[in-house]
Amino acid sequence: MALERKSLVIDEREAASWIRDGMTIAIGGFINSSHPMAIVRQIIRRGVRGLTVIGPASGGLDLDLLIGAGCVRKLVTAYMGGEHYCPVAPMFRAAVEHGELEVWECDEGMYYCALRAAAQRLPFTPWKAGIGTSFPEVNPDIKVFTDPITGEPLLAIPAIKPDIAIIYAAHADPYGNVQHIGTGFGDRALWRAADRTIVQVERIIPNEEVRRNPLATSLYGVDAVVRAPYGSHPFAAPGYYIEDAEHLREYVAAAMTYAKHGDRGPFDAYLRRYVLEPETHADYLEVIGIKRLISLHEY
């Protein structure tokens, strides 16, 4: 009897069911690209609450949507915006200004220090940049301490450990070998730090295709793989599609109505139409429509 490797493929509903109230989860990508949106929307549908979310080093409107949907208690990130779509993420801004969202304030360098400490099972890693700034004051987890060797002041950046990392990539084989197109931003750091990792991909590829180019394997073994074509929409997917500028503007307009005027109507309508009413990722894609989707193909 020949032994067989076990497939790690699950659907986005099962993936989202791993996420429970109060967990610390990490979500990959970078600002306007490469977010595991099929799973993010399913987390919102499930009504998960009280999450500590570790965004990418620079976070985007995917996290803003999660915040607006009420899932997030605390956010770890060095930036929250949409670049030229909006300088500061609207629901994030409103939640902070209303005192409803705790922010673990850091810059990108400190962010990777915290993830590395978690990955290396160390209580902290040191960082010099940030001495003389407000970070140790606005983030009391960051301590100024004296270097035991030279006596100079340093920051101790404590470990932040995700229970689960949820990452978007182009491809994976059924056994959890993941291949990004492009750099993968800081996704590796999330994977290394997390106890478990779920990867959402455009395509599941045969193991033979992974072996054809092992240099491209970015995460060598994750815990589950979710197939979701166009799964980063409305954000970009390197090698597949650019971001949906029109959709992002629609989102920003809805969210800004709340941030500027306190009127949640347009945001809630967005949430209903694009997140709560479509039961699955495929239903969401039907709402967007294939015409729009193929217009985004990278060229």
Add this chain to the structure above:
Amino acid sequence: MALERKSLVIDEREAASWIRDGMTIAIGGFINSSHPMAIVRQIIRRGVRGLTVIGPASGGLDLDLLIGAGCVRKLVTAYMGGEHYCPVAPMFRAAVEHGELEVWECDEGMYYCALRAAAQRLPFTPWKAGIGTSFPEVNPDIKVFTDPITGEPLLAIPAIKPDIAIIYAAHADPYGNVQHIGTGFGDRALWRAADRTIVQVERIIPNEEVRRNPLATSLYGVDAVVRAPYGSHPFAAPGYYIEDAEHLREYVAAAMTYAKHGDRGPFDAYLRRYVLEPETHADYLEVIGIKRLISLHEY
């Protein structure tokens, strides 16, 4: 007048002339593979003395040769041997037992901590593994300190900064974009830590070939490139040739005669024949002979 990029290609003599007495240099590769031997032999020919050498995490007989030739005052490495060719590097062993070589004792984890601290311009990075061992005792640069957050004991591994890293890779373009075949072992850590980096390659490739596969670019910009075909001989070169087992056995036999019986004759004869008498790398290859070289092509 069209501007042109400047070629960074130099020969092994010019490369070795960068290395001066008393410097701290790092040499890449791993045990029996991927050492920049054309430059290493030229350093010996020049009679450089008093070097602090940072080997790879696990060092091989390339460093043993440098030690036997009298170039090294202090060695940073977690292992010195030739795997099944010899369990402990002979000239290294003799030099330590005679009290002639200082060793910066560490394990591979601590080794990368020291290089990362140098790369990040930090005085140290912390490490937990090694608490309860002799490392802080045999290497007084490593301090036990109390974590400012949890109060637990940790090791502070201080930065070790190479003045120059000398690395072997398969390919580079004339502008210092380097592409390894395979993993490149820990070469990136040396490059990141060093003030300057020289890379010795099998082939110089056009910039267009680099651009064809940017994912393969392992070191994005070094200070000089040296072309030396068969330049890792007698060690392996991934994608090009396997190690020269017969030559390594010849070296080990010569070096062991000194380590075991105190007779330097065979080692000095090796040094004369393979290092001092050939004036250039090409002359060295003539001594080895093309027949032997092509017999090592990987298959």
Add this chain to the structure above:
Amino acid sequence: MAKAYAKDFTTKELIAAFIARQVRDGERVAVGAGLHVPRAGILLAHLLYCPNVRLYMVMTFTNVLKEPKMEPFYTVTDFRPAKWAEAYVLHDDFQENPRLVSNMFVVGALQIDPYGNSNLIGVGKDYRRLTFRGPGAIGTTSMAHYVDRYYLYVQSHDRRIFVEKCDFISTVGWGEGGADGRRRLGLPDNGPTYCITPLCLMDFEPQTKRMRLKSVHPGVTVDDVVRNTGFELIVPDIVPETEPPTVEELRVLRERIDVEGMLRT
């Protein structure tokens, strides 16, 4: 040979030309996606003066000397300019040695104090209830620490930005001032070099490290600057006009870099 200066240019083009003169050949230079004017300036330096610059752009390294003209891009995650890549830079690897990514950096701000300390965190007296929540520091805290020199750059010049004291500091400038302002904090001496605004260029007086007016852009008076700055600026007796772009700089800028005319508005 005297430089042939252009006569008809926008303030954005003027600033791009200034930034171009800050780049040194052979350096690594990070090119932001969002800040069009600094990006144009760096590309201008590369195409005209610095053929060996290594550009860090949309998470790749490249050299675009041979590109007849650059297509525009608006986000740091736009993967299309990666077609020019010589290397990919993993963002997590980046922090292993930020100096390998850039020798110079441009830092934006919500607030800037007289010593060039700056704030991207937010505005308000109580961090727990900010009146305006900013985007966050991004990588500015760390990049400014590692590069040889950094530049403060703002797209408007008013008393809300130039304040006596920042509500929060996300990137340290010259600390509390004085020639040893940074050394007293245990930091290297690489504080901000210039502060660039739509009205003027400012540097830091060496003894006090307080901000000092260096030049005003064409059509701007010293009084315009002083009136729009919320702290006492050091104003030398003679304040020259900012050096204009050359005819050649303007041509390359318009024909090869800013093809869509973002700097002409």
Add this chain to the structure above:
Amino acid sequence: MAKAYAKDFTTKELIAAFIARQVRDGERVAVGAGLHVPRAGILLAHLLYCPNVRLYMVMTFTNVLKEPKMEPFYTVTDFRPAKWAEAYVLHDDFQENPRLVSNMFVVGALQIDPYGNSNLIGVGKDYRRLTFRGPGAIGTTSMAHYVDRYYLYVQSHDRRIFVEKCDFISTVGWGEGGADGRRRLGLPDNGPTYCITPLCLMDFEPQTKRMRLKSVHPGVTVDDVVRNTGFELIVPDIVPETEPPTVEELRVLRERIDVEGMLRT
């Protein structure tokens, strides 16, 4: 169904079968190049019991379930087995999270004390003038710290190796002993699980964490072990013989893994 045990096997094959039983399916397992017997044991587990093991081998990750037989390799830098790679592992990245490389690890030693502390640094009272300089710790200090469980493995069993006190400790075992021997050092409770030698298997008695004889290999007496151990070993009243390989294990070992017969000598 009772296991069908093999009758004719070498001690190396016996040890390989023991190691095979230590591997758990789905784990990551580092496969050394130099230690042929542990390597064979891990591959045996993979091919017979653990189809989902992720093998870390010559700096790559792979799964060789479909390989009819493994060609031999002798060095960790032999690039030829990388033909099976599913991923490359950069050695510097490895240290970012060593648990992603292996859940178990095999540690060799020049000296081992009663609490499983071990030494690869060298032998001698004065570190500055060692009488025998060892190869160094390699990655054992860190790997043993991060994995779930580690195994001490030596290729001879004598009183020079098993000593009352190591001259130097490169990998900490159970410290100075006691059930809380490691916790007193501030370390997690993942000390060595077994010590494997050509004569016997030993584990660590839970209360004292002193080494205890667990089983002797065929043809070896308890007295052989005691006589060749330089410290007082805990010897239970009944010491069984080490469980032999099964017929199937031996077949797979010889036909698919140890094709060149290194374990048959």
